[in-house]
Amino acid sequence: MAIVERPSDVLALPAGTVVTQSPLGVFARPRAKTGWRSWVSTVDHKKIGIMYGVSSLVFLVIGGIEALIIRSQLAAPGQKLLSADLYNQVFTMHGITMIFLAVMPMGAAFMNYLIPLQIGARDVAFPRLNALSFWTFLAGGIFLNTSWFLGGGADGGWFAYAPNTGVIFSPSHGMDFYAIGLQITGIASLVGGVNLVVTVLNLRAPGMTLMRMPVFTWMSFVTQILLVFAMPVISVALFLLTFDRLFDANFFNVAQGADPLLWEHLFWIFGHPEVYILVLPAFGIVSEIIPVFARKPIFGYPFMVFSGIAIGFMGWGVWAHHMFASGIGPISVAAFSVSTMFIAVPTGVKILNWMATLWGGKISFTTPMLFSIGLVTMFTIGGLSGVTHAVAPADTQQTDTYYIVAHFHYVIFGGALFGFLGGFYFWWPKVFGYFLDERLGKIHFWLTLIGFNLTFGPMHILGLQGMSRRIHTYRDGYGFNLWNMVSTIGAFMIALAFVVFFWNIVRSKRKAPTLPAPGPDPWDGRSLEWSIPSPTPEHNFDDDPIVTDFDDFWHRKYAEDDQGRMVQVATGAEVAMPGDASRAHLPAPSYWPLVVALAFPLIGYGLIFSLVIAALGGAALLAGMVGWALEPPDDEDLPPHGRDDHGDDGGSAIDAPAPADAPEAVTAGD
Amino acid sequence: MTDVVAPPPEVADPPGEIGHGHATATGISNTKLAMWVYLGSDCLLFGSLISTYLLLRHRSVEGPGPEDVFDIPFTSVSSFVLLMSSLTMALAVASIVRGDVPRNRAWLATTAMLGGVFVGGQVYEFTTFYREGLGYTTNIFGSAFYTLTGFHGLHVSVGIVMLMSLLVMSARGNLGPERAEAVEIVGLYWHFVDIVWILIFTVVYLIP
Numbered sequence: 001m002a003i004v005e006r007p008s009d010v011l012a013l014p015a016g017t018v019v020t021q022s023p024l025g026v027f028a029r030p031r032a033k034t035g036w037r038s039w040v041s042t043v044d045h046k047k048i049g050i051m052y053g054v055s056s057l058v059f060l061v062i063g064g065i066e067a068l069i070i071r072s073q074l075a076a077p078g079q080k081l082l083s084a085d086l087y088n089q090v091f092t093m094h095g096i097t098m099i100f101l102a103v104m105p106m107g108a109a110f111m112n113y114l115i116p117l118q119i120g121a122r123d124v125a126f127p128r129l130n131a132l133s134f135w136t137f138l139a140g141g142i143f144l145n146t147s148w149f150l151g152g153g154a155d156g157g158w159f160a161y162a163p164n165t166g167v168i169f170s171p172s173h174g175m176d177f178y179a180i181g182l183q184i185t186g187i188a189s190l191v192g193g194v195n196l197v198v199t200v201l202n203l204r205a206p207g208m209t210l211m212r213m214p215v216f217t218w219m220s221f222v223t224q225i226l227l228v229f230a231m232p233v234i235s236v237a238l239f240l241l242t243f244d245r246l247f248d249a250n251f252f253n254v255a256q257g258a259d260p261l262l263w264e265h266l267f268w269i270f271g272h273p274e275v276y277i278l279v280l281p282a283f284g285i286v287s288e289i290i291p292v293f294a295r296k297p298i299f300g301y302p303f304m305v306f307s308g309i310a311i312g313f314m315g316w317g318v319w320a321h322h323m324f325a326s327g328i329g330p331i332s333v334a335a336f337s338v339s340t341m342f343i344a345v346p347t348g349v350k351i352l353n354w355m356a357t358l359w360g361g362k363i364s365f366t367t368p369m370l371f372s373i374g375l376v377t378m379f380t381i382g383g384l385s386g387v388t389h390a391v392a393p394a395d396t397q398q399t400d401t402y403y404i405v406a407h408f409h410y411v412i413f414g415g416a417l418f419g420f421l422g423g424f425y426f427w428w429p430k431v432f433g434y435f436l437d438e439r440l441g442k443i444h445f446w447l448t449l450i451g452f453n454l455t456f457g458p459m460h461i462l463g464l465q466g467m468s469r470r471i472h473t474y475r476d477g478y479g480f481n482l483w484n485m486v487s488t489i490g491a492f493m494i495a496l497a498f499v500v501f502f503w504n505i506v507r508s509k510r511k512a513p514t515l516p517a518p519g520p521d522p523w524d525g526r527s528l529e530w531s532i533p534s535p536t537p538e539h540n541f542d543d544d545p546i547v548t549d550f551d552d553f554w555h556r557k558y559a560e561d562d563q564g565r566m567v568q569v570a571t572g573a574e575v576a577m578p579g580d581a582s583r584a585h586l587p588a589p590s591y592w593p594l595v596v597a598l599a600f601p602l603i604g605y606g607l608i609f610s611l612v613i614a615a616l617g618g619a620a621l622l623a624g625m626v627g628w629a630l631e632p633p634d635d636e637d638l639p640p641h642g643r644d645d646h647g648d649d650g651g652s653a654i655d656a657p658a659p660a661d662a663p664e665a666v667t668a669g670d
Numbered sequence: 671m672t673d674v675v676a677p678p679p680e681v682a683d684p685p686g687e688i689g690h691g692h693a694t695a696t697g698i699s700n701t702k703l704a705m706w707v708y709l710g711s712d713c714l715l716f717g718s719l720i721s722t723y724l725l726l727r728h729r730s731v732e733g734p735g736p737e738d739v740f741d742i743p744f745t746s747v748s749s750f751v752l753l754m755s756s757l758t759m760a761l762a763v764a765s766i767v768r769g770d771v772p773r774n775r776a777w778l779a780t781t782a783m784l785g786g787v788f789v790g791g792q793v794y795e796f797t798t799f800y801r802e803g804l805g806y807t808t809n810i811f812g813s814a815f816y817t818l819t820g821f822h823g824l825h826v827s828v829g830i831v832m833l834m835s836l837l838v839m840s841a842r843g844n845l846g847p848e849r850a851e852a853v854e855i856v857g858l859y860w861h862f863v864d865i866v867w868i869l870i871f872t873v874v875y876l877i878p
Contacts, residue, residue, distance in 0.1 A: 125700040194707045202694035202703060228707055232715035240722065240817070249806060249813035251722070256810045257729035266718060629835075 027591045027627070033538075041589040043127035046536055048134045049113030050431065053424075055138055056106035062145065063097035064498065066090050068491055071455075075488035077476040087472035088155035089174060093148075095158030096178065099278065100185050101141040103412060106420045107281035108137070108192060111220040113431065115196060117529035117536065118217045120205025120545040125198040127587040128633065133192035135597030140184030143601040147177035154178035157470065159271065159322075160241070162252035162263035167245050173608055179242040180604040186231045186238070187600065193227035196220065205528075207547035211305070214527040215298060218305045219284030222312040226273045226280075229316075234270035237263060246607060264326060268319035276315045278412055279379075280308060282419025283350060286372040289426050290354055292523050293369040294361025297551055300353045307346035307353075314343045324392045325399040333392045340390035347383055351376060366523075367441030371422030374449050378414025382407055385460065400470070403463025409456040421448070421501070429522045433535035434512035440504040447497035454490025458483035521572020526554040531576050539584030542577045588634055596624035705855045709862045712825075716866050719821055720873055723814045727874075730809035739799045740875055748791030749871050752826070755784035756864045759857045769847040775840050778853070781860065782833040785826050792823045815874065822870055825863045832856045 030041035039047060069090050073081045082090060112130065116123055124130045147153050154174040156165035165175045200221045204213070213221075241263070243249040250256040252263060291298045298304055320328055320336040354376050363369070385407040389395045398404055421444075428436045462483050467474065474480050521530040528545055529536070531553045549555045556575045561567045599621035606614020694700060727736060762777035796816065804812045836856060839845040845852065 126704065190711060194704050194711070197707050198700050198703045201696050202698070202700050204695040208695070228711045229714050232711050233718050236715060236718035236722065243813070243817065247806065249817070250810040251726070251813055251817075253810070255731075257726075257731045258810055259725060259729065262722060262725055266722070269718075 030589045043131050045124050049109050052105045053109035059101035066094035071488040071491040084472040089153035093153040118214045121203035126195045129195050131593035133188045135594045137188035139597045139601045144181035176608045179238045183238045184600045189227050190231045193224045196224040205545045212550045215287035216284030219280040219308050222308050223280045230270045230273040237266035268322045272319040273315045279415045282416040285419045285423040289368045289372045293364050296361040299356035307349040310346040324395045337392045368422040368426035370445045375418040382410025401463035402459040402467045406456050406459035429518035430534050437508045444500045451490045451493030458487045519573050520576035526551040533579040537579045539581045542580045592628035719818045723818045726810050726814040730811045733809035734804045752788040755781045759860045763857045766850045766853045785830045
């Protein structure tokens with residue numbers, strides 16, 4: 001496949017009759033393989049995964065800076081770094097940024113990159129929709145953060161309880177940005193969810209039955225199902241809030257008879273599955289890392305899968321434990337108490353299975369392994385404090401105190417983020433073709449672990465002492481001083497740990513040419529992504545892998561000898577595919593997903609500031625969709641090819657008439 | 671919306687030709703499966719909206735309530751029109767499977783027209799209610815009613831756009847029996863929207 005960089009005829013009107021090549025006469029079919037143009041037009045799940053990862057790290061830094069500002073304000077009593085109003089905005093934006101713009105897309109980064117590789121597919125089911133998901137997420141994230149410069153950030157907490165977030169109590173545009181911004185990222189999640197659910201169900205390689213899929217793919221699949229069903233609920237809640245704020249509807253107008261519990265129910269019906277959306281991909285990552293570095297297959301694979309499914313199901317029946325203090329009545333409280341205690345069981349099964357995998361294994365404590373063990377231990381602490389929330393009488397004491405803040409940071413940071421950091425170290429050689437430095441990695445891990453516990457451990461004590469969440473300062477003499485100072489020191493330690501991480505990336509990249517290349521299978525891995533060269537070639541697999549077993553790649557390397565012991569019969573490099581692209585046919589890149597995605601924030605700004613901008617956005621959306629529909633998913637100018645994994649990429653609802661000779665040309669290779 | 675109605679080319683392949691590159695692991699085409707997953711998601715959207723309506727409809731402190739404005743006979747007729755459009759949609763799918771392109775065009779156009787009549791009825795209904803004093807911001811029932819039925823009307827309108835797109839494809843000669851599945855997928859969406867209306871009509875109009 002020749003690399004053809006077209007001369008700069010982008011944005012030029014086409015001459016003649018090349019309608020199918022540049023729909024609406026705007027864009028030429030992008031062909032760049034390198035440079036910025038290859039990134040903005042890509043439909044490659046790997047490039048999209050990398051872009052998700054980079055964006056999530058950028059938003060993590062932004063959210064982290066907000067966290068440091070919060071901790072500086074609270075380091076000592078009576079500080080005046082932030083006003084009460086600004087403090088509200090900073091902690092709200094910290095929460096939104098971390099949950100929706102850092103941790104969720106970080107999971108999306110791993111899922112986008114790894115799901116097709118782990119199931120043996122060329123790409124996702126709808127490559128252009130995948131690009132749309134990413135650009136829409138990024139547009140929504142940038143939209144949310146521009147609120148800082150356009151009248152102030154959201155100030156009602158990430159849960160945004162209405163009517164407290166109505167125009168009366170929150171008159172700035174912050175909550176409008178919240179409602180519309182999350183609506184935009186919600187579109188991204190929904191589109192991505194549909195896409196990846198179909199990918200996992202439909203694009204599995206021959207022999208890759210559901211119960212042979214790696215645990216990461218399984219957990220990602222459950223996550224995507226949760227996204228598909230949870231997103232519309234928050235969408236409705238956000239629509240109601242938007243209509244209240246912008247069009248004077250009465251959904252949360254108590255004077256007109258509204259029920260404040262409506263928002264709480266809608267939000268937490270989404271919000272509790274969201275917790276598992278954050279953490280299940282990390283559970284999956286750890287379930288990949290631990291078997292590799294314990295040199296044992298995962299203990300109780302079916303239990304691992306079904307406990308994940310059980311968490312996904314039961315996650316829908318526990319939402320009201322966020323509302324024990326809101327007066328939902330004793331029967332509801334009792335029912336949700338019990339269901340919340342019950343959901344600890346499948347989570348406990350997972351923790352037991354990880355420990356049983358470690359048990360008797362030949363453990364090597366590499367950085368990814370350390371982060372995985374960090375997740376198992378830290379998440380257990382968070383899980384235990386979670387069980388105390390299930391006890392309603394105790395929970396009413398803990399509600400709105402720092403005990404809750406401690407709990408959810410232990411599950412989201414100690415759970416999700418630890419897993420993702422381990423995943424970065426684990427798959428870095430596969431993605432970029434060089435190792436991250438182990439020594440710096442270990443420094444990164446220990447700084448993170450100690451800083452994390454110093455930051456959030458004391459919050460348990462502060463919460464039980466009665467320190468409220470969401471207060472911008474506290475008085476001397478309450479006994480809060482010491483632990484707040486410790487917590488602030490810990491927060492800066494975490495920041496230092498991330499500096500080490502970013503330095504590790506830069507330094508390892510610089511040193512990479514002098515070190516031996518990792519090869520296809522640097523860790524003696526078990527799943528299919530290790531059976532192809534590193535960095536992953538654009539076409540993934542030379543041919544569809546034929547799968548005969550769980551951990552198929554492992555079984556190609558190891559076999560039983562006469563005494564029934566497992567011995568190595570081949571190295572990973574020997575059985576890996578050579579990376580020959582000649583038999584691969586890839587979906588063609590496109591600019592249209594980006595055009596469609598850019599329309600969403602325009603509509604958002606328009607709804608807030610001026611309907612003229614909204615009309616422009618609507619026009620851009622329409623143009624983008626029509627252009628997308630008229631652009632065939634495959635590039636006719638490239639040589640015809642018989643194999644086509646992506647012929648049914650969505651989007652060509654209105655196929656433009658192909659040139660008369662085109663059909664023959666396309667089918668000639670069949 | 672236009673993403674999910676793509677004509678999947680694998681129906682053109684002889685069935686059972688595994689390894690040709692078009693077979694999916696489940697045997698269901700990607701586009702059709704995506705439509706099913708999306709409709710599952712849409713169930714939750716309407717579920718949340720209907721719950722919201724049920725919670726709020728009798729909580730207004732003032733202004734016209736449901737019993738003051740509803741014209742059950744009128745809405746029954748427009749509901750009947752929408753339900754009949756499901757029949758014509760099914761006939762459209764059946765005709766394209768048989769390869770009867772002219773009849774397929776006729777049924778697609780009829781379905782779109784019936785959908786248009788329904789949306790027109792909704793516009794008429796909304797205008798009448800507004801004249802009778804029920805605005806979007808008048809009371810909490812107004813907000814909940816217009817939002818729920820408005821979301822449904824939007825879904826019907828999107829369905830009409832899909833049908834029109836199929837008609838354009840057909841007019842350009844791009845919608846033969848090899849793309850019958852595209853019609854079927856639009857049909858899935860159309861029937862779903864109709865079923866949701868049965869629910870909304872019952873819950874909003876018929877149950878006092």
